[in-house]
Amino acid sequence: MRISGNTVFIPGSTSGIGLALAIELRARGNTVIVGGRRAELLERIAAEHPGIDTVRIDTADPASIDSAAKEVLAKHPDLNVLVTMAGIMRVEDWHEPESFLASAEAVVTTNVLGPIRLIAAFVRHLQAQPDATIVTVSSGLAFAPLKATPSYNASKAAIHMLSESIRLQLADTTVKVVELEPPSVRTSLLPGQEDSEFAMPLEEFVTEVVALIEAQPDAREIQVERVKFLRYGEARGDYDQVVETLNASDPHGR
Structure with a gap:
């Protein structure tokens, strides 16, 4: 993916x-x-960042995805990058189904079916572009499990x-197809994560991501240095220690 000159749609990015x-x-x-669900956030983004366009989309709703795709492509026929950013993370207790089933279903709908449906809505258009990219967003937790968030780990x-x-x-x-693999980052993905000392500062993360895209335009995976501890535990042979460290770091592994 080149660093400039693209037309980029990022649903789930309010x-x-x-x-x-x-x-x-x-x-x-x-x-x-x-793209995002909440009109007031989209309006605020448009006001604060006049160069950024906005569209309402609920990535858990197939009809909303189809409608947003038509709107985006009508206004931006040169779209060549789709970033499937939308995702949710829930703490779950799997001892009793009443405590986790609804949460697990919501996570899978948003984190797995959402990206699948988004790609389905845009992939024919993207194939018609001379240079196009689908950016998926997984997580360091795709490679080492956080005890508190089973469905999130599995979805990633x-x-x-x-x-x-x-x-x-x-x-x-x-x-x-480029896979972005964040570590824990200081966002509101989980309660308290924005202030967690174990999470990577947001600005630092995005700065490193953009530098990696610029330096490695043909990369298949975008990995900031901090995520490699989780990403390569099995390859290094210290997977058990990685999992133990992750889950001992704080109650949510941040």
Whole structure:
């Protein structure tokens, strides 16, 4: 993925990593469209960042995805980058189904079906572009489990393997598949995470991500240095120690 000259749609980016990445990509000379569920947040983003376009989208709703895709492509027919950013994270207790089933279903709907439906809505258009990219968003927790968030871990492991698989299928097209693998970052993904000393500062994370995209435009995985502890535990042979350290670091492993 080149660092500038793209038209980028980032659904699920009204806050946190998505919004920070949108702002930075806009500053690097890209046309950026931010998507989200809440109209008031979209209005605020449009007012505070006049160069960023916005569209309402609920990535848990197939009809909303289809409607937003039509709107985005009508306004931005040169769209060539889709970033499937939307995601939720829930703390779960799997001792009793009443305490986790609804949460698990919501996580899978948003984190797995959401990206699948988004890709389905845009992949034909992207294949018609001379240079296009699908950016999926997994997590360091795709490679080492956090005890408190089973469904989130599993959803991100699914995104990793989905990315690996569709990259193979789309190898005969102009569409690249790039997987962004964040560590814990200071966002509101979980309560208290914005102030967690164990999480990576948001600005630092996005700065490193953009530098990696610029330095490695052909990279298949975008890994800040901090996530490699989780990403490569099994390859290094210290997976058990990684899992133990992750889950001892604080109550949510941040």
